Amino acid sequence: xxxxxxxxxxxxVQQMRSSAVRxxxxxxxxxxxxxxxxxxxxxxxxxxxxLAAAAELALLENPAAALQYGLTEGxxxxxxxLSLRMATLGIRVPVEQxxxxxxxxxxxxxxxxxxxxxxxxxxxxxxxxxxxxxxxRSLQPSWxxxxxxxxxxxxxxxxxxxxxxxxxxxxYVVSCFQNPTxxxxxxERRVRLxxxxxxxxxxxxxDDPYGELYFEGSRATPLxxxxxxxxxxxxxxxxxxxxxxxxAPGLRxxxxxxxxxxxxxxxxxxxxxxxxxxxxAQRVAYLTCRDGLLDRHIPIIREVYRARRDVMLAxxxxxxxxxxNWTKPAGGMFCWLTLPDGLNATELLKRCxxxxxxxxxxxxxxxxxxGEHTARLNxxxxxxxxxxxxVARMGAAFRGA
Amino acid sequence: xxxxxxxxxxxxVQQMRSSAVRxxxxxxxxxxxxxxxxxxxxxxxxxxxxLAAAAELALLENPAAALQYGLTEGxxxxxxxLSLRMATLGIRVPVEQxxxxxxxxxxxxxxxxxxxxxxxxxxxxxxxxxxxxxxxRSLQPSWxxxxxxxxxxxxxxxxxxxxxxxxxxxxYVVSCFQNPTxxxxxxERRVRLxxxxxxxxxxxxxDDPYGELYFEGSRATPLxxxxxxxxxxxxxxxxxxxxxxxxAPGLRxxxxxxxxxxxxxxxxxxxxxxxxxxxxAQRVAYLTCRDGLLDRHIPIIREVYRARRDVMLAxxxxxxxxxxNWTKPAGGMFCWLTLPDGLNATELLKRCxxxxxxxxxxxxxxxxxxGEHTARLNxxxxxxxxxxxxVARMGAAFRGA
Numbered sequence: 001x002x003x004x005x006x007x008x009x010x011x012x013v014q015q016m017r018s019s020a021v022r023x024x025x026x027x028x029x030x031x032x033x034x035x036x037x038x039x040x041x042x043x044x045x046x047x048x049x050x051l052a053a054a055a056e057l058a059l060l061e062n063p064a065a066a067l068q069y070g071l072t073e074g075x076x077x078x079x080x081x082l083s084l085r086m087a088t089l090g091i092r093v094p095v096e097q098x099x100x101x102x103x104x105x106x107x108x109x110x111x112x113x114x115x116x117x118x119x120x121x122x123x124x125x126x127x128x129x130x131x132x133x134x135x136x137r138s139l140q141p142s143w144x145x146x147x148x149x150x151x152x153x154x155x156x157x158x159x160x161x162x163x164x165x166x167x168x169x170x171x172y173v174v175s176c177f178q179n180p181t182x183x184x185x186x187x188e189r190r191v192r193l194x195x196x197x198x199x200x201x202x203x204x205x206x207d208d209p210y211g212e213l214y215f216e217g218s219r220a221t222p223l224x225x226x227x228x229x230x231x232x233x234x235x236x237x238x239x240x241x242x243x244x245x246x247x248a249p250g251l252r253x254x255x256x257x258x259x260x261x262x263x264x265x266x267x268x269x270x271x272x273x274x275x276x277x278x279x280x281a282q283r284v285a286y287l288t289c290r291d292g293l294l295d296r297h298i299p300i301i302r303e304v305y306r307a308r309r310d311v312m313l314a315x316x317x318x319x320x321x322x323x324x325n326w327t328k329p330a331g332g333m334f335c336w337l338t339l340p341d342g343l344n345a346t347e348l349l350k351r352c353x354x355x356x357x358x359x360x361x362x363x364x365x366x367x368x369x370x371g372e373h374t375a376r377l378n379x380x381x382x383x384x385x386x387x388x389x390x391v392a393r394m395g396a397a398f399r400g401a
Numbered sequence: 402x403x404x405x406x407x408x409x410x411x412x413x414v415q416q417m418r419s420s421a422v423r424x425x426x427x428x429x430x431x432x433x434x435x436x437x438x439x440x441x442x443x444x445x446x447x448x449x450x451x452l453a454a455a456a457e458l459a460l461l462e463n464p465a466a467a468l469q470y471g472l473t474e475g476x477x478x479x480x481x482x483l484s485l486r487m488a489t490l491g492i493r494v495p496v497e498q499x500x501x502x503x504x505x506x507x508x509x510x511x512x513x514x515x516x517x518x519x520x521x522x523x524x525x526x527x528x529x530x531x532x533x534x535x536x537x538r539s540l541q542p543s544w545x546x547x548x549x550x551x552x553x554x555x556x557x558x559x560x561x562x563x564x565x566x567x568x569x570x571x572x573y574v575v576s577c578f579q580n581p582t583x584x585x586x587x588x589e590r591r592v593r594l595x596x597x598x599x600x601x602x603x604x605x606x607x608d609d610p611y612g613e614l615y616f617e618g619s620r621a622t623p624l625x626x627x628x629x630x631x632x633x634x635x636x637x638x639x640x641x642x643x644x645x646x647x648x649a650p651g652l653r654x655x656x657x658x659x660x661x662x663x664x665x666x667x668x669x670x671x672x673x674x675x676x677x678x679x680x681x682a683q684r685v686a687y688l689t690c691r692d693g694l695l696d697r698h699i700p701i702i703r704e705v706y707r708a709r710r711d712v713m714l715a716x717x718x719x720x721x722x723x724x725x726n727w728t729k730p731a732g733g734m735f736c737w738l739t740l741p742d743g744l745n746a747t748e749l750l751k752r753c754x755x756x757x758x759x760x761x762x763x764x765x766x767x768x769x770x771x772g773e774h775t776a777r778l779n780x781x782x783x784x785x786x787x788x789x790x791x792v793a794r795m796g797a798a799f800r801g802a
């Protein structure tokens with residue numbers, strides 16, 4: 001049997017790795033572990049009654065359609081809703097440029113499949129979302145890693161890279177409350193990024209799952225909106241977002257907006273991937289949206305997450321030994337720890353697991369290695385009491401190191 | 402804008418084509434067209450009340466889990482159910498070798514991603530399911546097309562190919578009521594196929610969405626069951642099936658069973674594709690299954706489809722001009738037409754569309770071209786009256802050709 005399967009797999013398959021998030025999701029199933037590992041929304045914030053009512057309605061209104069095969073692009077009324085809603089953010093695109101995906105993770109896979117050839121350069125923030133890196137690794141890109149600071153992607157670094165002649169197939173950016181660091185691209189850098197894109201013919205893959213989850217100020221203007229503002233149409237940006245953080249991730253309903261040439265190919269590709277996203281969940285999402293739920297519900301999520309962030313930041317200030325630093329995210333779901341040089345986060349995780357608390361070692365978020373002294377902490381999933389207890393356990397484990 | 406996008410896409414993307422089925426799904430939206438095109442189940446056969454009750458229960462029992470992120474492998478109780486159910490067919494595999502997919506189409510995409518390198522040979526029936534060909538085309542395999550007759554795949558032809566030294570990465574077979582031809586691999590050929598697989602180290606991708614939909618005799622023994630019988634474990638066969646034809650396709654819940662080396666890589670890959678299949682639909686499927694619905698419901702589907710097949714075969718006998726031949730499928734959803742030499746099915750489709758009736762020209766199902774004088778007709782979707790009317794319209798269009 002070893003003989004049959006050992007030499008069987010495609011060349012890129014050897015590049016695949018099981019992700020730390022995945023293995024940690026398994027740990028969260030043990031009830032006595034406090035996990036800051038997975039990027040999970042607070043289940044207390046799911047609009048259960050509204051979704052149950054929408055599920056009932058979807059099967060009452062038109063059950064034959066809700067349970068039948070559907071169009072690859074997605075359920076048209078949902079796409080019309082998304083087109084209108086994105087327009088309120090400045091992303092003015094016709095419904096034909098909106099496609100429903102099976103979570104925004106599928107939007108990442110589609111981007112890789114459409115744009116990456118083996119060895120082709122792909123520019124990513126360093127660190128970047130490990131689910132994107134994982135989706136693309138088997139396609140064997142050549143990573144172009146770009147510096148990141150408290151104002152998000154270092155656009156000067158990007159410009160240096162482009163000026164040197166390198167032409168990445170695309171730049172991947174989580175523009176708001178980045179996963180894993182929690183930082184947000186500043187307004188000035190957003191404008192400069194679009195100018196650079198226009199100058200160098202750069203395609204930007206903007207991943208924006210967290211943009212609505214701001215705790216201070218107002219909604220950042222998506223890069224996609226600036227692109228439309230600059231060119232009168234979506235030209236450089238492929239925009240991804242999702243209901244996973246606004247309604248519930250279990251529905252697996254995300255979407256993309258993109259230029260026509262890209263959407264046309266994405267639609268043909270998705271047909272091969274899964275024919276279409278599940279009809280029933282798309283209607284459940286649409287019916288809750290049609291009812292105006294998002295504008296009532298998202299402020300509630302913001303309040304819950306803001307409180308949890310505050311508790312985590314306060315607990316970190318109390319519990320962390322000197323030399324440990326962390327970001328102060330203005331929204332989203334993640335906080336990013338930097339340990340003193342010489343401390344290894346994976347070693348610390350082992351100590352922490354003995355204390356029944358978990359996080360994600362940061363190295364997994366670096367495309368080309370490094371980051372052994374960093375860690376991602378999720379603050380959206382656990383209750384304030386658990387956050388306090390978990391950070392205290394981490395502090396004890398860190399001090400013992 | 403043309404400049405920005407024209408040279409942007411990965412090399413395999415140029416191989417992608419929009420499928421005839423997809424374009425025809427759009428036609429079926431016109432209420433006055435009778436479509437034998439799409440491979441759609443009869444919506445009258447969806448167990449709407451049972452699914453609605455299961456949806457309600459899923460959100461009552463454990464809403465936080467039904468709406469949250471889940472494990473990539475799938476919802477464990479559903480996988481346990483599938484493991485037990487497959488065992489009744491002789492496919493004895495532990496739950497660890499069962500993975501839930503977003504429809505069995507995703508199982509096809511996963512197979513391509515894991516097993517195909519550009520230029521690698523892949524063996525397919527000629528004709529074969531166009532959704533599989535479409536899923537793999539951008540991966541640029543070298544097609545090895547194998548003859549098919551009324552007893553299914555010509556295993557002598559396969560053996561000649563293997564004896565000549567060619568080593569396909571895998572053989573793709575729709576083992577029961579094949580899409581598009583409706584033919585079923587005979588019991589004798591099934592045994593020989595497993596012997597050939599053992600002799601040559603061949604991997605078989607068995608796609609079995611229609612196996613339960615037999616109108617005569619009994620359930621054919623899956624190749625996966627024969628593999629387990631021969632080796633004491635699943636060794637050569639990757640088995641795909643789905644609830645799309647047994648419950649409803651809109652849920653997008655399919656599954657695979659495969660050897661451990663394959664399942665391990667498939668799980669890592671699926672994590673990058675979409676993290677996991679939708680939690681809510683998996684629970685809805687599980688709760689209806691737990692309740693014993695399948696064994697009560699599948700016989701109803703069989704009766705509905707058998708009656709529609711009978712109507713279609715009778716109408717074809719009455720309406721088709723001399724020289725047109727067709728298969729007499731013993732189950733499934735499709736009937737396959739062979740036109741007299743010189744007649745082109747795509748040209749005939751244009752005439753048929755003027756008469757407001759549609760089918761799929763067969764050429765789309767031939768990996769390497771050919772089949773211009775063939776056509777696929779679906780008999781599961783349309784009511785008996787519509788089948789009679791539609792075949793009569795086809796007859797009129799054919800006679801005018």
